[in-house]
Amino acid sequence: MxxxxxxxxxxxxxxxxxxxxxxxxxxxxxxxxxxxxxxxxxxxxxxxxxxxxxxxxxxxxxxxxxxxxxxxxxxxxxxxxxxxGQLLPGVKESLESLAQADLKIGLASSSPLRLIEAVMDTFDLRKYFSVYVSAEHQTYGKPHPQVYLYAAEQLKTEPHHCLAIEDSVNGLIAAKAARMTAICVPEPGQETNPRFGIADIKLASLAEFSTSEEVQKILGA
CATH class of the missing domain: 1.10.150 (DNA polymerase; domain 1)
Structure with a gap:
């Protein structure tokens, strides 16, 4: 679950x-x-x-x-x-639906904390996230799973009860290595990269997140 x-x-x-x-x-x-x-x-x-x-x-x-x-x-x-900068399609709707479902929401990024906080403040996203962590001060960055494992620990969730959402192959490898279920949303131009085949679900954008039957099944909705 x-x-x-x-x-x-x-x-x-x-x-x-x-x-x-x-x-x-x-x-x-x-x-x-x-x-x-x-x-x-x-x-x-x-x-x-x-x-x-x-x-x-x-x-x-x-x-x-x-x-x-x-x-x-x-x-x-x-x-x-x-x-x-602009939020990508479906971001606010996805965050709202997860908050209403009473699921914990975290962020695990390779970007430095300075950039994470700039994004949080620019787009008023802090209210959605219980935890946001950067690989900046971790021993290893993605594709190593350390940042995902650390985020799960901070969120008090076993990794196999986590769903990760990634756009890069390096990030997807990190999430799967952490034993998490993973959705990939490849950046335009990268959709046909066969390395995204390790994802559990592939979406064209987060605009599909709330309507995808596959996603809702994973979330137990």
């Missing part, structure tokens, strides 16, 4: 993945590298320090720039969310 639903944030709650891709391209260029937005998909779902180090290795940049590169990416993403 599902007792708790744990959301990823980027690409699930807020349409931030395009901001991440642009920020990676722009920040890497500032430090002498050259990547495209298509390349930027390769680090989707990773922690900010891992993203910086990934592109440092890829572009053979000076490892000493790791923190500055991470800060440049994060600053641009936060700025874009505050000025142009």
């Amino acid at each position: 599902i007792e708790t639903v744990i959301f990823d944030m980027d690409g699930i709650l807020v349409d931030s993945e395009p901001f991440w891709r642009k920020a990676k391209v722009n920040a890497v260029a500032k430090f002498g590298g050259n990547i495209t937005e298509q390349h930027a998909y390769q680090s989707t779902g990773l922690r900010i320090d891992e993203i910086a180090n990934y592109w440092i290795r890829y572009c053979d940049l000076d490892p000493a720039c790791s923190q500055d590169l991470a800060d440049a990416i994060l600053d641009e993403v936060i700025g874009q969310i505050k000025t142009q």
Whole structure:
């Protein structure tokens, strides 16, 4: 029985993945590298320090720039969310339906806490979440399950009683490795990626969440 639903944030709650891709391209260029937005998909779902180090290795940049590169990416993403960000379709409706069903709601994100709190405040989402945790200070980020296991512990729920909602392959691997039921909502352009086949359910968007018979069956509705 599902007792708790744990959301990823980027690409699930807020349409931030395009901001991440642009920020990676722009920040890497500032430090002498050259990547495209298509390349930027390769680090989707990773922690900010891992993203910086990934592109440092890829572009053979000076490892000493790791923190500055991470800060440049994060600053641009936060700025874009505050000025142009939008909640994705179905987010408020899904959160409202889960709250009415008396299910616990959490968030487990690879993004730094600074970005999580910016999203919570910008879109007035704090009231829905009992717990929100970042992999920022965990030993391992996604695709390791640590952040999901920590969120479940904070929510006082056994992992196999949790439903995770993810948009990235790395996040989906993390959720399944934590022994959680998992829904994937692939970012546009990634729907045909066969690696999403490990999800229990695949939705086109959260707008389908409250009407999907498969989802309602899992939730025991």
